[in-house]
Amino acid sequence: MSPSVTTTNGVNANGVVKPKKTTISTPLPNPSLQVTADHNLKQVEAPVYAPGIGEVLLHIKATGVCGSDIHFWRHGRIGSLVVEGDCILGHEAAGIVLQCGEGVTNLQPGDRVAVEPGVPCGVCFLCMDGRYNLCEDVQFAGVYPYDGTIQRYKCHPAKWCHKIPDHISFSEGALLEPLSVVMHGINTAGLSLGRGAVVCGAGPIGLIALAAARASGAHPIVITDLEPSRLEFAKKFVPSAITYQIRKNLSAEENSKEIRRLFNFEHVGEYGAPEVVLECTGVENSVITACYTARRGGTVMVIGVGREIMNNLPFMHLSLAEIDLKFINRYRDTWPAGLQCLGGGILDLKPLVSHTYPLEQALDALHTCGDLSNGSIKVQIIDDKENVF
Structure with a gap:
C-alpha cells in the first residue's frame, strides 16, 4: 500500500519530548492497552508510525502479560521506574515485519521475528563492555515513556528483532523474553x-x-x-x-x-x-x-x-x-541461545500458555493475569488479523 503520512510535533499528550515521527494510515485500526499515571488501564486506538532509520514496522502477533505489567498498573512503579503518564504496556512479543526503514539490511517484509524489547544507548561504558542490560539510557518497551507491544502496529529497531523459523510459533517467540x-x-x-x-x-x-x-x-x-x-x-x-x-x-x-x-x-x-x-x-x-x-x-x-x-x-x-x-537486571545476548533451546527441543514452553485473548480484549487479559484465583500461568494477547498492511 501507499500510506498517507503525517508528521507529529514530537511531544506526546503528557509533555514528554520524543523524536519527530511520521504517522501513516493503515487498513485496520491500532487498538492498544495503556496504563495511566493514576493506576488505571484504558483501551484506545494509538497512532501508527512509519519506521525510521534502522527501524522496522511490525505487526505484533503475540504479546505475553508479565508481572511487571501488573506492577505498573497497580503500583505505578517498579523501583525507580515510574509511570508518569499514559504508556502502552507489553514487552514479551513476536510478530511479522511489514515495512523496513532506511538502512535496514538484516530483515525484509514478511520475516517472522521475536522482539528484544530493550534498546540500549550503545555508547556508554556498560554498552561498550557488552553489559548493555545495565545501560541507564535504555529505551525499554512498555516502560514509561516508551510504548510497548500491546498494540497491532509497532516500530522497533531492526537490530533488536530476531528472526524465528517457521516451526516456532509466534506464541513461543513471545516466550523468548521470559x-x-x-x-x-x-x-x-x-x-x-x-x-x-x-x-x-x-x-x-x-x-x-x-x-x-x-x-x-x-x-x-x-x-x-x-x-x-x-x-x-x-x-x-x-x-x-x-x-x-x-x-x-x-x-x-x-x-x-x-x-x-x-x-x-x-x-x-x-x-x-x-x-x-x-x-x-x-x-x-x-x-x-x-x-x-x-x-x-x-x-x-x-x-x-x-x-x-x-x-x-x-x-x-x-x-x-x-x-x-x-x-540480575533483565538479560543480554540470550535470544540466539533461547531460539536454539526452543527450536532444538531442549525446552518445550508451550504448556505454560494457559489463557489467550484477542487484542481487542487486552483489558480482560490483564485482569485475568492479575487475579490468582483464575489459575492462569501465562496469559497471552493474540492478534490473528490478516491484510493489516
Missing part, C-alpha cells in the same frame, strides 16, 4: 551438572527456571510455592521435580530446614544441600527463606521483582557461610 530472564539468571548463578537446586515460586518465571535448570543438569531440584495448584502444574511440567508447599505457620528459617530435608544429603553432609537457589518471586520472606536454604558457599540468585527496600535479610548468616546473594 526465557531470556531465566537464562541470564542461570548463567550468572552458575548451575552445575548433578548439583542440587531450589526454585522459589511456581509462576511463569519459576516454571521456566525449573525446566531450564533441569535441562542444565541440576539434580535434584525442589520447587516451592504457596499455591498447591501451581505445584501440581509444576510436577506435570517437570515430572522429576520435587515440590514443597510453603507453610505460612513456619518461619523462613523453619521452611528452609524442611526444604533442605528433601535433598536427603545425610550421606554426603552439607555438600549435598542445594548449591543454587533461584528466587523467582521477589517476595521478602521468600528471599529470606532462599538465603537459609542455600548450602554454605552456595549462591542465591534473585530473579523476581520485589519491594524497593528489604529490611530483614540475614546478613551475618550470609556472611559467615559465604553465600553469594546475586541479582
Whole structure:
C-alpha cells in the first residue's frame, strides 16, 4: 500500500519530548492497552508510525502479560521506574515485519521475528563492555515513556528483532523474553551438572527456571510455592521435580530446614544441600527463606521483582557461610541461545500458555493475569488479523 503520512510535533499528550515521527494510515485500526499515571488501564486506538532509520514496522502477533505489567498498573512503579503518564504496556512479543526503514539490511517484509524489547544507548561504558542490560539510557518497551507491544502496529529497531523459523510459533517467540530472564539468571548463578537446586515460586518465571535448570543438569531440584495448584502444574511440567508447599505457620528459617530435608544429603553432609537457589518471586520472606536454604558457599540468585527496600535479610548468616546473594537486571545476548533451546527441543514452553485473548480484549487479559484465583500461568494477547498492511 501507499500510506498517507503525517508528521507529529514530537511531544506526546503528557509533555514528554520524543523524536519527530511520521504517522501513516493503515487498513485496520491500532487498538492498544495503556496504563495511566493514576493506576488505571484504558483501551484506545494509538497512532501508527512509519519506521525510521534502522527501524522496522511490525505487526505484533503475540504479546505475553508479565508481572511487571501488573506492577505498573497497580503500583505505578517498579523501583525507580515510574509511570508518569499514559504508556502502552507489553514487552514479551513476536510478530511479522511489514515495512523496513532506511538502512535496514538484516530483515525484509514478511520475516517472522521475536522482539528484544530493550534498546540500549550503545555508547556508554556498560554498552561498550557488552553489559548493555545495565545501560541507564535504555529505551525499554512498555516502560514509561516508551510504548510497548500491546498494540497491532509497532516500530522497533531492526537490530533488536530476531528472526524465528517457521516451526516456532509466534506464541513461543513471545516466550523468548521470559526465557531470556531465566537464562541470564542461570548463567550468572552458575548451575552445575548433578548439583542440587531450589526454585522459589511456581509462576511463569519459576516454571521456566525449573525446566531450564533441569535441562542444565541440576539434580535434584525442589520447587516451592504457596499455591498447591501451581505445584501440581509444576510436577506435570517437570515430572522429576520435587515440590514443597510453603507453610505460612513456619518461619523462613523453619521452611528452609524442611526444604533442605528433601535433598536427603545425610550421606554426603552439607555438600549435598542445594548449591543454587533461584528466587523467582521477589517476595521478602521468600528471599529470606532462599538465603537459609542455600548450602554454605552456595549462591542465591534473585530473579523476581520485589519491594524497593528489604529490611530483614540475614546478613551475618550470609556472611559467615559465604553465600553469594546475586541479582540480575533483565538479560543480554540470550535470544540466539533461547531460539536454539526452543527450536532444538531442549525446552518445550508451550504448556505454560494457559489463557489467550484477542487484542481487542487486552483489558480482560490483564485482569485475568492479575487475579490468582483464575489459575492462569501465562496469559497471552493474540492478534490473528490478516491484510493489516
